[in-house]
Amino acid sequence: MPEKSMRNAINDALSEEMQRDDSTYLIGQDVGEPGGSFAVTRGLYDEFEEGRVIDTPISEAAIVGSSAGAGMTGSRPIAEIMYADFMGLAADQVMNQAGLFKYMFGGDVTVPITIRTVNGGPGANAAAQHSKSLHGLFMHMPGVRVVLASTPHDSKGLLKSAIRCDDPVVFFEHMELYNREAEVPEKSYKIPLGEADVEREGDDVTVVATQKMFYHARDVAEQLAGEISVELINPRTVKPLDTETLVESAKKTGRVVVADESVVQNGPASYIAERIQQEAFYHLEAPVEVVGVDDTPIPFSPPLTEAVVPDDEDIETAIRDMPRV
Numbered sequence: 467m468p469e470k471s472m473r474n475a476i477n478d479a480l481s482e483e484m485q486r487d488d489s490t491y492l493i494g495q496d497v498g499e500p501g502g503s504f505a506v507t508r509g510l511y512d513e514f515e516e517g518r519v520i521d522t523p524i525s526e527a528a529i530v531g532s533s534a535g536a537g538m539t540g541s542r543p544i545a546e547i548m549y550a551d552f553m554g555l556a557a558d559q560v561m562n563q564a565g566l567f568k569y570m571f572g573g574d575v576t577v578p579i580t581i582r583t584v585n586g587g588p589g590a591n592a593a594a595q596h597s598k599s600l601h602g603l604f605m606h607m608p609g610v611r612v613v614l615a616s617t618p619h620d621s622k623g624l625l626k627s628a629i630r631c632d633d634p635v636v637f638f639e640h641m642e643l644y645n646r647e648a649e650v651p652e653k654s655y656k657i658p659l660g661e662a663d664v665e666r667e668g669d670d671v672t673v674v675a676t677q678k679m680f681y682h683a684r685d686v687a688e689q690l691a692g693e694i695s696v697e698l699i700n701p702r703t704v705k706p707l708d709t710e711t712l713v714e715s716a717k718k719t720g721r722v723v724v725a726d727e728s729v730v731q732n733g734p735a736s737y738i739a740e741r742i743q744q745e746a747f748y749h750l751e752a753p754v755e756v757v758g759v760d761d762t763p764i765p766f767s768p769p770l771t772e773a774v775v776p777d778d779e780d781i782e783t784a785i786r787d788m789p790r791v
Contacts, residue, residue, distance in 0.1 A: 474645040475618040479625040494546030516769035530556035534564040547583040550695040565609035576632040594763035599728040623657030660706035668697035671721040679725040719752035730758035
């Protein structure tokens with residue numbers, strides 16, 4: 467099985483789905499001949515006929531708003547927004563339009579749009595306006611599904627499922643993971659939305675980790691092997707959330723750490739921790755620990771960024787600080 471970067475795995479998924487379904491098209495800023503800000507769509511402009519890969523002016527509201535209308539009338543748009551930070555400019559189109567149309571029209575319409583955007587990026591020193599992880603914001607919006615791409619294999623399978631979904635999906639990639647390589651099947655495959663992956667089985671503590679935090683947690687699990695047995699879970703999607711898999715793991719290990727590169731206050735990690743504590747309360751040996759970002763903008767300064775954004779050390783500390791009988 468060949469190894470591919472996450473960038474190339476996503477590109478393959480886009481190409482395969484656009485070949486499979488003529489109603490699918492790509493729209494966004496510089497997605498055409500330039501190949502996107504992160505070169506994810508490179509080559510697709512030449513591969514497909516005119517009108518299937520559309521470059522737009524700088525208007526996130528127009529990109530998502532037009533996609534919502536097209537989705538209602540039979541197309542399956544894939545909209546690219548360069549950074550999650552700029553999703554605020556399209557929040558109305560997601561929150562008050564795309565996410566609600568199916569409900570408002572009594573189920574007579576669907577809005578099958580996929581919005582690809584980029585989370586995180588503190589390691590790239592992209593500063594406060596280009597480094598936020600905002601998946602938690604879209605978890606609050608009814609009718610919208612939220613996917614977090616972490617590995618090349620998952621990215622391809624999840625994106626294909628997102629494109630075929632009849633509901634709006636916000637698909638978060640991660641700036642610092644595009645060059646990560648892993649084995650990816652050449653054949654077409656899908657990964658269901660709402661199905662977590664138990665990456666590593668363990669007995670002493672469960673670590674639920676998303677995107678870049680997943681790699682930090684995997685490194686910690688390997689370092690602690692022989693001392694503390696870590697069960698590592700990648701939730702893949704946070705809406706819908708595979709609560710059943712998380713709870714079953716928590717019941718087995720009795721201790722849980724949730725690591726996510728977003729603000730802890732009212733954030734995804736806090737929500738996941740609450741769901742686990744609610745449903746596995748009598749099986750837990752300690753409160754669920756949450757590892758995330760402080761309530762502060764992401765600094766430009768590398769030392770300050772290191773102080774704000776969690777890493778291996780923070781996850782290991784959370785694991786070691788949990789009380790043991």
